[in-house]
Amino acid sequence: MDTVKSRRGIALTILLATAVAGTLDMADACIYWGVTKGVAPERIFQSVASGLLGKAAFKGGAQTAALGLTLHFAIMAVMVAVYVLASLRLPVLTKRPVVMGLGYGLATYLVMNYVVLPLSQVGPRGHFVLPNFINGLMAHLVPVGLTIAMIAAWRERRTNTL
Secondary structure: OHHHHHHHHHHHHHHHHHHHHHHHHHHHHHHHHHHHHOOOHHHHHHHHHHHHHHHHHHHOHHHHHHHHHHHHHHHHHHHHHHHHHHHHHOOHHHHOHHHHHHHHHHHHHHHHHHHHHHHOOOOOOOOOOHHHHHHHHHHHHHHHHHHHHHHHHHHHHHHHHO
16 A cells, blocks of 8 residues: 555656646746747747757647647656656755755756757757856756755655655
């Protein structure tokens, strides 16, 4: 019974952290690019789908936007699952969630920008723009890394006090 309860709790933690971190991350992208460049949310979602479809994603309308949003949350689920499952073996991840979460956010930024995106169909990167870099990095540090770590730590505290 404890194993079933434990697995269920872990799965719910992954689901919750994916929903929260994924929503915060996408909200950041929509607000930042909407305010600075007037980019509509649909186009932002399509840009995620372009990792799989290339430039064709921008011609697919609502369908490729939905695909992009789905891919975004799938990628976030993997990021969350890695942290939450690692925290089961590495208690420091939940004992020091601020430091570990910020570190994990940095790691996710580096992996996404220097491994995942170059291997995707997105195409060549544009030139370096400091505000875009700062926003991208901060989005991975706080809405992604810190949020994931805080939710994992909350689950750990809750589990140990029941």
